[in-house]
Amino acid sequence: MSESAAPHDFQYADTQHQAQTAIAGMWLFLATEVLFFGGLILAWIYCRHWNQAGFDAGARATELWIGTLNTFILVTSSFAYATGLAFIRVGSTRGLIRCCLVTAALGLTFLGLKFGLEWHDDFANHVFPNISDFKIKGPEQGGARLFFVFYFISTGLHGLHLVGGIGLVTWIILRARRGEFTPQYHTPVHVVGLYWSFVDIVWLTLYPLIYLIGRG
Amino acid sequence: MLKKLLRLLLSWTLLTGMEGLGLLRADRSVRAAAGDTGRVHGMPAGFARLLLAWLLLIFLGVLQFAASYLPMGRSWRPLVMIPGVLMVVTVAIMFMEVGKGPAIVRGFAVAAIFWLIVLLGLGSADPLTRTDYHVPHAQVD
Numbered sequence: 001m002s003e004s005a006a007p008h009d010f011q012y013a014d015t016q017h018q019a020q021t022a023i024a025g026m027w028l029f030l031a032t033e034v035l036f037f038g039g040l041i042l043a044w045i046y047c048r049h050w051n052q053a054g055f056d057a058g059a060r061a062t063e064l065w066i067g068t069l070n071t072f073i074l075v076t077s078s079f080a081y082a083t084g085l086a087f088i089r090v091g092s093t094r095g096l097i098r099c100c101l102v103t104a105a106l107g108l109t110f111l112g113l114k115f116g117l118e119w120h121d122d123f124a125n126h127v128f129p130n131i132s133d134f135k136i137k138g139p140e141q142g143g144a145r146l147f148f149v150f151y152f153i154s155t156g157l158h159g160l161h162l163v164g165g166i167g168l169v170t171w172i173i174l175r176a177r178r179g180e181f182t183p184q185y186h187t188p189v190h191v192v193g194l195y196w197s198f199v200d201i202v203w204l205t206l207y208p209l210i211y212l213i214g215r216g
Numbered sequence: 217m218l219k220k221l222l223r224l225l226l227s228w229t230l231l232t233g234m235e236g237l238g239l240l241r242a243d244r245s246v247r248a249a250a251g252d253t254g255r256v257h258g259m260p261a262g263f264a265r266l267l268l269a270w271l272l273l274i275f276l277g278v279l280q281f282a283a284s285y286l287p288m289g290r291s292w293r294p295l296v297m298i299p300g301v302l303m304v305v306t307v308a309i310m311f312m313e314v315g316k317g318p319a320i321v322r323g324f325a326v327a328a329i330f331w332l333i334v335l336l337g338l339g340s341a342d343p344l345t346r347t348d349y350h351v352p353h354a355q356v357d
Contacts, residue, residue, distance in 0.1 A: 045340045197307050
Protein backbone atom coordinates (compact mmCIF):
# COMPACT_ATOMS: atom_id res chain seq x y z
CA MET A 1 0.00 0.00 0.00
CA SER A 2 1.57 3.30 -1.04
CA GLU A 3 1.56 6.25 1.31
CA SER A 4 -0.83 8.31 -0.83
CA ALA A 5 -3.27 5.39 -1.08
CA ALA A 6 -3.34 4.79 2.71
CA PRO A 7 -6.65 5.70 4.41
CA HIS A 8 -6.99 9.25 5.71
CA ASP A 9 -9.76 11.51 6.98
CA PHE A 10 -11.75 13.46 4.38
CA GLN A 11 -10.37 16.90 5.21
CA TYR A 12 -6.77 15.92 4.36
CA ALA A 13 -5.24 15.59 0.89
CA ASP A 14 -3.41 12.38 1.82
CA THR A 15 -1.95 10.42 4.73
CA GLN A 16 1.20 12.52 4.79
CA HIS A 17 -0.87 15.70 5.08
CA GLN A 18 -2.82 14.16 7.98
CA ALA A 19 0.40 13.03 9.70
CA GLN A 20 2.05 16.46 9.34
CA THR A 21 -1.05 18.18 10.75
CA ALA A 22 -1.07 15.88 13.79
CA ILE A 23 2.65 16.39 14.40
CA ALA A 24 2.34 20.18 14.02
CA GLY A 25 -0.64 20.10 16.41
CA MET A 26 1.42 18.31 19.05
CA TRP A 27 4.26 20.83 18.63
CA LEU A 28 1.78 23.68 19.09
CA PHE A 29 0.51 22.03 22.29
CA LEU A 30 4.11 21.61 23.48
CA ALA A 31 4.72 25.32 22.79
CA THR A 32 1.90 26.14 25.24
CA GLU A 33 3.45 23.71 27.73
CA VAL A 34 6.79 25.53 27.44
CA LEU A 35 5.06 28.73 28.57
CA PHE A 36 3.20 26.85 31.32
CA PHE A 37 6.45 25.57 32.83
CA GLY A 38 8.13 28.89 31.95
CA GLY A 39 5.96 30.62 34.57
CA LEU A 40 7.18 28.11 37.12
CA ILE A 41 10.82 28.73 36.20
CA LEU A 42 10.25 32.49 36.40
CA ALA A 43 8.89 32.04 39.93
CA TRP A 44 12.06 30.09 40.79
CA ILE A 45 14.32 32.87 39.36
CA TYR A 46 12.41 35.58 41.24
CA CYS A 47 12.20 33.77 44.58
CA ARG A 48 15.80 32.51 44.49
CA HIS A 49 17.12 35.99 43.74
CA TRP A 50 15.70 37.34 47.01
CA ASN A 51 16.32 34.16 49.05
CA GLN A 52 19.57 32.68 47.78
CA ALA A 53 20.79 31.33 51.11
CA GLY A 54 17.40 29.76 51.88
CA PHE A 55 17.16 28.20 48.41
CA ASP A 56 20.67 26.76 48.74
CA ALA A 57 19.79 25.32 52.17
CA GLY A 58 16.67 23.78 50.65
CA ALA A 59 18.62 22.28 47.71
CA ARG A 60 21.09 20.70 50.13
CA ALA A 61 18.16 19.00 51.91
CA THR A 62 17.01 17.18 48.73
CA GLU A 63 17.87 13.59 47.85
CA LEU A 64 20.55 14.15 45.18
CA TRP A 65 21.08 10.50 44.29
CA ILE A 66 17.40 9.93 43.54
CA GLY A 67 17.18 13.04 41.35
CA THR A 68 20.36 12.07 39.47
CA LEU A 69 19.28 8.46 38.99
CA ASN A 70 15.87 9.63 37.76
CA THR A 71 17.58 11.92 35.22
CA PHE A 72 19.42 8.98 33.66
CA ILE A 73 16.25 6.86 33.80
CA LEU A 74 14.21 9.43 31.87
CA VAL A 75 16.94 10.04 29.29
CA THR A 76 17.12 6.27 28.73
CA SER A 77 13.32 6.05 28.41
CA SER A 78 13.37 8.67 25.62
CA PHE A 79 16.10 6.66 23.89
CA ALA A 80 14.01 3.47 24.23
CA TYR A 81 10.90 5.15 22.78
CA ALA A 82 12.86 6.69 19.86
CA THR A 83 14.21 3.19 19.13
CA GLY A 84 10.62 1.89 19.11
CA LEU A 85 9.72 4.55 16.53
CA ALA A 86 12.70 3.43 14.42
CA PHE A 87 11.45 -0.17 14.67
CA ILE A 88 7.95 0.60 13.40
CA ARG A 89 9.44 2.61 10.54
CA VAL A 90 10.98 -0.63 9.27
CA GLY A 91 7.78 -2.58 9.98
CA SER A 92 8.68 -4.29 13.27
CA THR A 93 5.61 -4.15 15.51
CA ARG A 94 7.26 -6.50 17.99
CA GLY A 95 10.25 -4.15 18.29
CA LEU A 96 7.92 -1.21 18.88
CA ILE A 97 5.98 -3.05 21.60
CA ARG A 98 9.15 -4.14 23.40
CA CYS A 99 10.57 -0.62 23.34
CA CYS A 100 7.27 0.83 24.59
CA LEU A 101 7.22 -1.69 27.45
CA VAL A 102 10.76 -0.64 28.43
CA THR A 103 9.72 3.03 28.19
CA ALA A 104 6.65 2.53 30.38
CA ALA A 105 8.66 0.46 32.89
CA LEU A 106 11.30 3.21 33.15
CA GLY A 107 8.54 5.79 33.59
CA LEU A 108 7.00 3.74 36.40
CA THR A 109 10.45 3.34 37.99
CA PHE A 110 10.85 7.13 37.90
CA LEU A 111 7.47 7.60 39.60
CA GLY A 112 8.27 4.93 42.20
CA LEU A 113 11.58 6.58 43.09
CA LYS A 114 10.12 10.10 43.07
CA PHE A 115 6.84 9.63 44.91
CA GLY A 116 7.29 6.27 46.65
CA LEU A 117 10.75 6.94 48.01
CA GLU A 118 11.81 10.60 47.66
CA TRP A 119 8.57 12.32 48.66
CA HIS A 120 8.18 9.76 51.47
CA ASP A 121 11.65 10.69 52.76
CA ASP A 122 10.88 14.39 52.33
CA PHE A 123 7.81 14.11 54.55
CA ALA A 124 9.75 12.02 57.06
CA ASN A 125 12.53 14.65 57.09
CA HIS A 126 10.03 17.46 57.80
CA VAL A 127 10.66 19.54 54.70
CA PHE A 128 7.03 20.00 53.66
CA PRO A 129 6.79 23.81 53.60
CA ASN A 130 3.63 24.22 55.65
CA ILE A 131 4.56 22.40 58.86
CA SER A 132 5.51 23.90 62.19
CA ASP A 133 8.55 21.67 62.84
CA PHE A 134 10.21 22.49 59.50
CA LYS A 135 13.67 20.91 59.30
CA ILE A 136 15.63 24.03 58.36
CA LYS A 137 15.75 26.62 61.15
CA GLY A 138 17.11 30.13 61.50
CA PRO A 139 17.28 32.96 58.97
CA GLU A 140 17.29 30.51 56.03
CA GLN A 141 13.94 28.99 56.98
CA GLY A 142 11.73 31.39 54.97
CA GLY A 143 13.70 30.91 51.74
CA ALA A 144 13.91 27.15 52.27
CA ARG A 145 10.13 26.96 52.71
CA LEU A 146 9.73 28.84 49.40
CA PHE A 147 12.18 26.44 47.77
CA PHE A 148 10.12 23.44 48.88
CA VAL A 149 6.90 25.08 47.64
CA PHE A 150 8.59 25.21 44.22
CA TYR A 151 9.94 21.67 44.69
CA PHE A 152 6.60 20.03 45.51
CA ILE A 153 4.60 21.94 42.87
CA SER A 154 7.11 21.41 40.05
CA THR A 155 7.83 17.74 40.74
CA GLY A 156 4.10 17.11 41.29
CA LEU A 157 3.15 18.72 37.96
CA HIS A 158 5.94 16.88 36.18
CA GLY A 159 4.78 13.61 37.76
CA LEU A 160 1.22 14.23 36.52
CA HIS A 161 2.58 14.77 33.00
CA LEU A 162 4.56 11.54 33.29
CA VAL A 163 1.46 9.62 34.40
CA GLY A 164 -0.28 10.96 31.28
CA GLY A 165 2.73 9.89 29.20
CA ILE A 166 2.67 6.34 30.61
CA GLY A 167 -1.05 6.17 29.78
CA LEU A 168 -0.33 7.26 26.19
CA VAL A 169 2.51 4.73 25.81
CA THR A 170 0.16 2.00 27.10
CA TRP A 171 -2.40 3.12 24.51
CA ILE A 172 0.28 2.79 21.79
CA ILE A 173 1.12 -0.73 23.03
CA LEU A 174 -2.55 -1.78 22.87
CA ARG A 175 -2.98 -0.38 19.35
CA ALA A 176 0.30 -1.95 18.21
CA ARG A 177 -0.86 -5.36 19.54
CA ARG A 178 -3.93 -5.01 17.29
CA GLY A 179 -1.57 -4.45 14.35
CA GLU A 180 -2.75 -0.90 13.66
CA PHE A 181 0.69 0.54 12.88
CA THR A 182 2.70 0.04 9.70
CA PRO A 183 5.74 1.72 8.14
CA GLN A 184 3.21 3.82 6.16
CA TYR A 185 0.97 4.74 9.11
CA HIS A 186 2.40 5.28 12.59
CA THR A 187 1.55 8.94 13.27
CA PRO A 188 0.25 8.30 16.83
CA VAL A 189 3.58 6.62 17.70
CA HIS A 190 5.45 9.72 16.51
CA VAL A 191 3.09 12.16 18.30
CA VAL A 192 3.25 10.32 21.64
CA GLY A 193 7.05 10.21 21.29
CA LEU A 194 7.12 14.01 21.01
CA TYR A 195 5.12 14.29 24.24
CA TRP A 196 7.32 11.76 26.04
CA SER A 197 10.54 13.51 25.04
CA PHE A 198 9.04 16.84 26.12
CA VAL A 199 8.32 15.43 29.60
CA ASP A 200 11.97 14.34 29.60
CA ILE A 201 13.02 17.91 28.66
CA VAL A 202 10.98 19.36 31.52
CA TRP A 203 12.83 17.11 33.96
CA LEU A 204 16.21 18.03 32.41
CA THR A 205 15.31 21.64 33.26
CA LEU A 206 14.00 20.94 36.76
CA TYR A 207 16.90 18.69 37.79
CA PRO A 208 19.61 21.39 37.98
CA LEU A 209 17.17 23.95 39.42
CA ILE A 210 16.21 21.65 42.28
CA TYR A 211 19.27 19.55 43.02
CA LEU A 212 22.44 21.11 41.59
CA ILE A 213 22.45 24.91 41.63
CA GLY A 214 22.11 25.16 45.42
CA ARG A 215 24.98 22.74 46.10
CA GLY A 216 28.71 23.25 45.79
CA MET B 217 41.09 21.72 31.35
CA LEU B 218 39.39 24.71 29.71
CA LYS B 219 40.78 23.67 26.32
CA LYS B 220 39.33 20.18 26.77
CA LEU B 221 35.94 21.59 27.70
CA LEU B 222 35.97 23.92 24.68
CA ARG B 223 36.94 21.03 22.41
CA LEU B 224 34.06 18.93 23.79
CA LEU B 225 31.65 21.81 23.36
CA LEU B 226 32.79 22.32 19.77
CA SER B 227 32.37 18.60 19.01
CA TRP B 228 28.85 18.65 20.44
CA THR B 229 27.93 21.77 18.44
CA LEU B 230 29.22 20.25 15.21
CA LEU B 231 27.51 16.90 15.81
CA THR B 232 24.05 18.18 16.74
CA GLY B 233 24.21 21.15 14.37
CA MET B 234 25.02 18.97 11.37
CA GLU B 235 22.42 16.42 12.45
CA GLY B 236 19.83 19.19 12.77
CA LEU B 237 20.63 20.42 9.28
CA GLY B 238 20.39 16.87 7.94
CA LEU B 239 24.04 16.93 6.84
CA LEU B 240 25.17 14.03 9.00
CA ARG B 241 24.22 10.39 8.96
CA ALA B 242 26.21 8.88 11.80
CA ASP B 243 25.05 5.44 10.71
CA ARG B 244 25.39 5.90 6.95
CA SER B 245 27.18 2.58 6.50
CA VAL B 246 24.55 0.84 8.63
CA ARG B 247 21.77 2.33 6.50
CA ALA B 248 23.52 1.19 3.36
CA ALA B 249 23.84 -2.33 4.74
CA ALA B 250 20.24 -2.36 5.93
CA GLY B 251 18.86 -2.72 2.42
CA ASP B 252 15.15 -3.38 1.92
CA THR B 253 14.47 -4.75 5.41
CA GLY B 254 15.85 -1.59 7.04
CA ARG B 255 17.41 -3.69 9.79
CA VAL B 256 20.96 -4.73 10.64
CA HIS B 257 21.71 -7.35 13.30
CA GLY B 258 18.10 -7.09 14.44
CA MET B 259 18.27 -3.34 15.09
CA PRO B 260 16.48 -0.78 12.91
CA ALA B 261 18.33 1.62 10.62
CA GLY B 262 18.96 4.82 12.56
CA PHE B 263 19.70 2.96 15.80
CA ALA B 264 23.39 3.95 15.77
CA ARG B 265 22.42 7.63 15.63
CA LEU B 266 20.03 7.16 18.58
CA LEU B 267 22.66 5.26 20.56
CA LEU B 268 25.16 8.05 19.91
CA ALA B 269 22.61 10.61 21.14
CA TRP B 270 21.96 8.57 24.32
CA LEU B 271 25.70 8.28 25.05
CA LEU B 272 26.05 12.04 24.50
CA LEU B 273 23.20 12.67 26.95
CA ILE B 274 24.76 10.42 29.58
CA PHE B 275 28.08 12.22 29.13
CA LEU B 276 26.45 15.67 29.44
CA GLY B 277 24.52 14.48 32.51
CA VAL B 278 27.75 13.37 34.21
CA LEU B 279 29.43 16.64 33.17
CA GLN B 280 26.58 18.66 34.71
CA PHE B 281 26.70 16.65 37.92
CA ALA B 282 30.48 17.16 38.18
CA ALA B 283 30.18 20.88 37.34
CA SER B 284 27.79 21.37 40.28
CA TYR B 285 30.72 20.66 42.63
CA LEU B 286 32.93 23.41 41.15
CA PRO B 287 33.51 26.27 43.58
CA MET B 288 31.39 29.18 42.29
CA GLY B 289 29.74 32.21 43.80
CA ARG B 290 25.97 31.98 44.38
CA SER B 291 25.19 34.38 41.55
CA TRP B 292 27.23 32.33 39.08
CA ARG B 293 25.85 28.92 40.05
CA PRO B 294 23.03 28.96 37.44
CA LEU B 295 25.87 28.43 34.90
CA VAL B 296 25.75 24.81 36.06
CA MET B 297 22.71 24.56 33.79
CA ILE B 298 24.74 24.91 30.58
CA PRO B 299 25.23 21.12 30.06
CA GLY B 300 21.51 20.74 30.90
CA VAL B 301 20.59 23.18 28.13
CA LEU B 302 22.80 21.18 25.73
CA MET B 303 20.93 18.02 26.83
CA VAL B 304 17.59 19.69 26.06
CA VAL B 305 18.82 20.68 22.58
CA THR B 306 20.16 17.17 22.00
CA VAL B 307 16.79 15.57 22.90
CA ALA B 308 14.93 18.06 20.67
CA ILE B 309 17.17 17.41 17.66
CA MET B 310 17.97 13.70 17.97
CA PHE B 311 14.83 12.20 19.56
CA MET B 312 12.11 14.73 18.64
CA GLU B 313 13.59 15.30 15.17
CA VAL B 314 12.70 18.99 15.20
CA GLY B 315 14.90 19.55 12.14
CA LYS B 316 13.12 16.94 10.04
CA GLY B 317 9.48 17.96 10.45
CA PRO B 318 7.52 20.40 8.29
CA ALA B 319 8.54 24.06 8.43
CA ILE B 320 5.62 24.92 10.70
CA VAL B 321 7.06 22.60 13.38
CA ARG B 322 10.28 24.61 13.46
CA GLY B 323 8.12 27.75 13.55
CA PHE B 324 6.27 26.51 16.66
CA ALA B 325 9.54 25.48 18.31
CA VAL B 326 11.20 28.85 17.61
CA ALA B 327 8.04 30.71 18.77
CA ALA B 328 8.02 28.72 22.03
CA ILE B 329 11.67 29.58 22.72
CA PHE B 330 11.14 33.22 21.74
CA TRP B 331 8.15 33.70 24.08
CA LEU B 332 9.96 31.82 26.85
CA ILE B 333 12.88 34.25 26.52
CA VAL B 334 10.44 37.19 26.59
CA LEU B 335 8.69 35.74 29.67
CA LEU B 336 11.90 35.04 31.59
CA GLY B 337 13.68 38.19 30.36
CA LEU B 338 10.93 40.65 31.25
CA GLY B 339 9.97 38.77 34.41
CA SER B 340 13.49 38.71 35.81
CA ALA B 341 14.50 42.19 34.62
CA ASP B 342 13.43 43.80 37.89
CA PRO B 343 15.10 41.46 40.42
CA LEU B 344 18.30 41.21 38.37
CA THR B 345 18.75 44.96 37.85
CA ARG B 346 17.37 46.50 41.05
CA THR B 347 19.90 48.12 43.36
CA ASP B 348 19.35 47.57 47.05
CA TYR B 349 20.17 50.51 49.27
CA HIS B 350 20.53 49.15 52.77
CA VAL B 351 18.99 51.45 55.31
CA PRO B 352 20.55 51.34 58.78
CA HIS B 353 18.23 49.94 61.43
CA ALA B 354 18.30 53.21 63.36
CA GLN B 355 16.71 55.06 60.43
CA VAL B 356 14.08 52.35 59.93
CA ASP B 357 12.94 52.76 63.51
